[in-house]
Amino acid sequence: MTQSNSKQDLLTYTVRLGDDAIILGHRLSEWVSYGPFLEEDIALGNVSLDFIGHAQMYYTYAATLSNEVGDKKAEDDFAYLRDEREFQNHIIHELPRGDFAYSVVKQLLIDLYNKHYIEELKSSNDETLSAIAAKAAKEVTYHCRRSKEWTLRLGDGTEESHLKMQRALDDLWGYTHEIFEQDELELRLVAQGIAVDSASLKDKWFDDVKAIIEQATLKLPTSEWAVRGGRAGYHTENLGHLLTEMQFVHRSFPGAKW
Amino acid sequence: MANSDLTEAELEAAFQEKIDSEQKIEPKDWMPEGYRKNLIRQMSQHAHSEVIGMQPEGNWITRAPSLRRKAVLLAKVQDEAGHGLYLYSATETLGISRAEMIEALQTGAAKYASIFNYPTQTWGDMGAIGWLVDGAAICNQVSLQRTSYGPYARGMIRICKEESFHQRQGYQIMIELALGTPEQKQMAQDSLNRFYWPSLMMFGPHDSDSAHSAKSMKWKIKRETNDDLRQKFIDQTAPQIKFLGLEHPDKDLKWNAERGHHDSGEINWDEFYSVINGNGHCNRQRIQHHVKAHEEGAWVRAAMLAYKEKKKKQYQVD
Numbered sequence: 070m071t072q073s074n075s076k077q078d079l080l081t082y083t084v085r086l087g088d089d090a091i092i093l094g095h096r097l098s099e100w101v102s103y104g105p106f107l108e109e110d111i112a113l114g115n116v117s118l119d120f121i122g123h124a125q126m127y128y129t130y131a132a133t134l135s136n137e138v139g140d141k142k143a144e145d146d147f148a149y150l151r152d153e154r155e156f157q158n159h160i161i162h163e164l165p166r167g168d169f170a171y172s173v174v175k176q177l178l179i180d181l182y183n184k185h186y187i188e189e190l191k192s193s194n195d196e197t198l199s200a201i202a203a204k205a206a207k208e209v210t211y212h213c214r215r216s217k218e219w220t221l222r223l224g225d226g227t228e229e230s231h232l233k234m235q236r237a238l239d240d241l242w243g244y245t246h247e248i249f250e251q252d253e254l255e256l257r258l259v260a261q262g263i264a265v266d267s268a269s270l271k272d273k274w275f276d277d278v279k280a281i282i283e284q285a286t287l288k289l290p291t292s293e294w295a296v297r298g299g300r301a302g303y304h305t306e307n308l309g310h311l312l313t314e315m316q317f318v319h320r321s322f323p324g325a326k327w
Numbered sequence: 328m329a330n331s332d333l334t335e336a337e338l339e340a341a342f343q344e345k346i347d348s349e350q351k352i353e354p355k356d357w358m359p360e361g362y363r364k365n366l367i368r369q370m371s372q373h374a375h376s377e378v379i380g381m382q383p384e385g386n387w388i389t390r391a392p393s394l395r396r397k398a399v400l401l402a403k404v405q406d407e408a409g410h411g412l413y414l415y416s417a418t419e420t421l422g423i424s425r426a427e428m429i430e431a432l433q434t435g436a437a438k439y440a441s442i443f444n445y446p447t448q449t450w451g452d453m454g455a456i457g458w459l460v461d462g463a464a465i466c467n468q469v470s471l472q473r474t475s476y477g478p479y480a481r482g483m484i485r486i487c488k489e490e491s492f493h494q495r496q497g498y499q500i501m502i503e504l505a506l507g508t509p510e511q512k513q514m515a516q517d518s519l520n521r522f523y524w525p526s527l528m529m530f531g532p533h534d535s536d537s538a539h540s541a542k543s544m545k546w547k548i549k550r551e552t553n554d555d556l557r558q559k560f561i562d563q564t565a566p567q568i569k570f571l572g573l574e575h576p577d578k579d580l581k582w583n584a585e586r587g588h589h590d591s592g593e594i595n596w597d598e599f600y601s602v603i604n605g606n607g608h609c610n611r612q613r614i615q616h617h618v619k620a621h622e623e624g625a626w627v628r629a630a631m632l633a634y635k636e637k638k639k640k641q642y643q644v645d
Contacts, residue, residue: 091394098388098397101404102381102616105624107412110381114405121398128394145393169627225637226630233626318392318450325508327392327450327500 075261078254079195080134081157082264084147085300086198087127088158091148092308093179094120095315099166112215116176119208124148126201133197149319153309159299161244163308170223170233174241177216181277182248183209185270194262217281224285235287242290247297249274255300346547351477354420362546366476367421368437369548371428374414376440377407379432379613383447384456392450399496400453406489413485417478433618440464441599442525444607451504451511451518457497459519459526459564465490466560467530475547498567505571516573523564523576527591528599530557561589 097117104110128144135142161179166172187209190202223230249271251259258264282289298304319327333341338357345352352358381404388404391397415425431437442460447453468490471483504515531537531553543549561580568575579592602610 095389098401101385101388101401103620103623105620105627107378107408107415109624109627111405111408111412114401114408118398118401118405121394121401125394125398148394149392169624222634223627223630226634227626229626230630230633314389318390322392322508322510325392325511327396327503 075257076134076138078258079263080131080138081254082258083127083131083134083198085157087124087131087147088156089162090120090127091124092156092158092311093162094118094124095311096162096164096166097172100172105169113172116212116215119205119212123201123205123208126204130197130201145319149316153304153312154302156304156308156312157300157302158308159244159248160296160305161241161248161299163299163304163311164241164244165307167237168233170230171237171240173216173219173223174234174237176212177220177281178241178245178278180209180212180216181274181281182245182270184213184277185273186265186267189265189270193264198263220281220285220287224282224287231286234285238282238287239290239292242292243294243296246295247299250297252300343545346475351480352475353477361542362548363421365543365546365548366479367418367423369543370414370418370421370476370479371423371431372438372440374411374418374428375432375437376443377411377414379439379443379617380460381407381411382613382616383443383445383609384453386447387450387453390450391453396453396500403457403493403496406493410486410489413482417482420478429621433614433621435614438603439613440529441603441607442522442529443613444602444610445521445525446608448521449514449518451500451514452522454497454500454504454515455518455522457493457495458501458567459497459522460529461490461493461497462564463526463529463560465494466556466563470549470551470556473547473550501571505573512573515571519568519571519573520576524594524598525602527557527561527594530554530560532596532599558588561591565589 094117097113097120100110100113100117102110104113125144128147131147132142132144161175164171164175167175183205187202187206191199191206193199193202220234224234225231249267251264251267255264255267259266279289296305339359342352342356342358342362345356352362384400384404384407388397388401391400415428418428419425428437432439447456465487468483468487472480472487474480474483501515501519504511506512534540534552534554537553540549540552544552565575565580565582577592579590581590583590601607605611
């Protein structure tokens with residue numbers, strides 16, 4: 070493999086991590102002024118800001134890498150000037166905001182994944198990715214605590230909240246499989262000690278999820294459906310609408326500064 | 328001497344003396360019922376304004392044109408929610424619960440700033456709101472840092488610190504637009520035109536027409552009159568508009584050297600009362616949005632309570 074190909078791999082990988090973060094951050098921001106009470110409105114906004122912040126760090130690094138491979142882009146170009154097929158986020162991040170139970174379960178599944186993922190990324194051979202992970206780790210710890218607390222309260226709250234949580238869990242489970250699967254590109258980077266070997270995280274993640282779900286009196290889904298394709302730009306129909314909204318102003322004024 | 332030994336008139340005289348000598352009134356102090364009611368009205372209206380004010384700006388978080396702007400706007404709206412919280416808590420010290428205040432908002436018994444009944448139609452409106460609406464609010468809030476009720480005054484000091492950051496972020500948006508492409512400059516002018524006059528209306532009716540002013544001034548709930556605060560805002564905004572290279576929406580605005588202030592055109596008070604009375608573009612929408620979020624959150628709040636009760640029982644059994 071040539072050095073520039075390897076750089077291109079790193080760029081794509083970095084953009085993918087940025088895509089995961091911005092799409093989820095955007096979804097969470099849809100909660101603003103819709104939270105179940107004011108304190109929670111603020112908390113949801115803070116989590117959203119964390120993810121947007123992570124996206125900025127990944128895209129800023131991607132902008133530097135893009136310059137090195139001769140395809141100069143700015144941080145915002147990644148978020149605002151790519152189409153649905155070019156986004157490579159895992160699908161779970163683009164799913165609709167849904168009701169509060171749906172958001173809580175989605176966050177639980179993702180936050181526990183990130184806990185292990187970010188921990189591994191800290192020891193990446195790539196210094197910048199490792200530094201980004203070190204910065205993000207503290208926030209991820211807080212996200213996990215928050216998602217766990219909410220899962221316990223809502224899972225073991227009222228009959229209604231229990232039902233809503235179980236339904237959300239059943240509706241989301243099939244999107245968790247692909248987050249532990251890697252394509253050729255990520256495997257090449259794993260071999261170089263740059264990317265996280267996400268397949269190796271699955272057991273630890275499953276144990277964490279299982280413990281919390283059971284404590285919350287919920288049942289782990291047993292159905293076998295699985296939706297895949299995010300890393301190949303093969304998305305649900307939700308993403309296109311999200312991008313339409315997110316990119317509208319930016320694209321309406323080409324070249325403008327904000 | 329215990330309070331119970333004093334007549335109502337003596338208590339009121341002592342209260343007024345305290346106010347006149349610039350001492351703060353604290354939650355446990357005796358206060359006239361009118362003072363308490365007046366404060367509850369003003370402070371809860373202030374809290375509701377922060378909360379309802381999240382909506383017109385929240386309307387653009389998902390469309391912010393850069394990641395930086397998205398993050399800053401989101402952080403700003405979070406601050407507004409935080410201000411709502413401080414103010415609800417400060418108002419609760421007067422013996423009313425947050426639930427009662429929210430109920431009053433949702434049934435229309437309590438008001439919020441009518442400026443938020445105006446729609447936000449472009450990204451430029453995020454600039455105009457931060458700069459003008461928050462700017463007008465700051466004029467009022469700086470003055471309220473000296474208000475006679477302790478918890479309100481202290482809340483204002485905290486809030487003012489964050490508000491000045493909000494105003495800067497709004498003005499920064501305007502600067503980028505005004506220095507940007509001709510289309511961006513047009514966007515800035517349009518937002519200025521739509522939000523300038525409603526911002527002036529935020530200070531309320533002329534002093535001569537203000538229902539609550541005289542008593543509020545005597546009790547030092549208000550420290551400066553509507554017209555004085557409005558004049559300050561007009562004077563500080565004029566050079567800012569000039570700096571942006573935008574046209575001033577008030578064609579009658581003129582510097583009056585003798586007064587040391589700008590003379591300005593008359594506000595369209597018919598529009599002010601019309602919007603307050605329900606003819607704004609968003610009056611119904613704002614309250615319905617609040618009710619919807621509140622109702623959709625009911626099962627979450629119920630579950631939290633149920634969980635807490637279960638844990639309490641388990642703890643007792645253990």
